[in-house]
Amino acid sequence: MSLFHAILLGSIQGLTEFLPVSSSGHLVLLQHYLGFEGPDVVFDTCFHLGTLAAVCMCFRDDIRRMGCALFRLDFRSTSFRLFLLIFIGTIPTAVIGLVFRDFFEGLFSRIIPAALMLLVTGTLLYMADKVKKTRASAGIVRKTDALVIGFVQGLSIFPGLSRSGSTISTGIFLGLERNSAARFSFLLSIPSIAGAGLLQMKRVVELDDGLWPPLLLGTLVSSVTGYVAIKVLLRIVARQRLSLFSYYCWLVGCGVLLVSLIRIFGY
Numbered sequence: 670m671s672l673f674h675a676i677l678l679g680s681i682q683g684l685t686e687f688l689p690v691s692s693s694g695h696l697v698l699l700q701h702y703l704g705f706e707g708p709d710v711v712f713d714t715c716f717h718l719g720t721l722a723a724v725c726m727c728f729r730d731d732i733r734r735m736g737c738a739l740f741r742l743d744f745r746s747t748s749f750r751l752f753l754l755i756f757i758g759t760i761p762t763a764v765i766g767l768v769f770r771d772f773f774e775g776l777f778s779r780i781i782p783a784a785l786m787l788l789v790t791g792t793l794l795y796m797a798d799k800v801k802k803t804r805a806s807a808g809i810v811r812k813t814d815a816l817v818i819g820f821v822q823g824l825s826i827f828p829g830l831s832r833s834g835s836t837i838s839t840g841i842f843l844g845l846e847r848n849s850a851a852r853f854s855f856l857l858s859i860p861s862i863a864g865a866g867l868l869q870m871k872r873v874v875e876l877d878d879g880l881w882p883p884l885l886l887g888t889l890v891s892s893v894t895g896y897v898a899i900k901v902l903l904r905i906v907a908r909q910r911l912s913l914f915s916y917y918c919w920l921v922g923c924g925v926l927l928v929s930l931i932r933i934f935g936y
Contacts, residue, residue: 675887683894689834723895758819765823786829791918804844
């Protein structure tokens with residue numbers, strides 16, 4: 670892999686991982702229409718770890734407080750409760766990922782399901798902007814909220830269904846305040862990204878020496894672009910402008926479906 674290729678892939682990973690447009694959906698479409706080759710397992714793992722570093726940097730205060738609460742066994746603190754909620758939300762994500770992984774991976778060669786899921790993503794984002802009311806405890810994530818959002822995060826392995834878009838929208842639908850929904854969504858992504866990365870670390874260690882420069886560069890780029898994407902999305906969520914991304918998802922999804930129908934019927 671060249672340095673340019675590493676920068677390109679790292680940028681795509683960092684931006685689309687957190688902006689609600691689905692990184693997996695874009696990868697499917699790029700592979701199909703442009704012959705774009707995605708990164709192999711080792712590079713993909715490291716680029717994801719780069720986005721993990723971006724999340725940890727953005728929410729370092731939350732992570733530090735949770736770590737302190739665990740170290741002190743401060744079971745009554747809000748930080749320990751947040752850790753427990755993240756753990757609860759990770760359970761359905763892990764179950765869906767382990768049980769249905771082969772099924773979802775088989776969809777990465779099919780563009781129509783990805784296009785349909787982009788339409789779903791756009792609809793979720795648009796509807797989330799229309800939600801005006803929050804519940805009385807809008808800033809507090811409940812255990813049932815964590816389970817539902819974790820379940821939706823598990824489904825986002827489906828190409829075209831944005832993880833950040835679907836989980837933040839779900840939090841808003843459940844009555845959470847927008848910033849709380851976004852914060853919990855990003856914190857919930859940490860275990861899943863970290864778990865997937867750790868499973869592939871053996872291959873990273875065995876990587877040839879000549880591939881380390883593009884690997885490190887791409888990982889750095891994914892981290893920087895991921896950090897910028899998180900900051901941008903947090904502002905957009907706070908300003909109730911998620912629908913900006915819904916139009917993009919609808920445009921791409923409808924365009925792919927239209928081209929596919931033209932090819933099928935030979936117009």
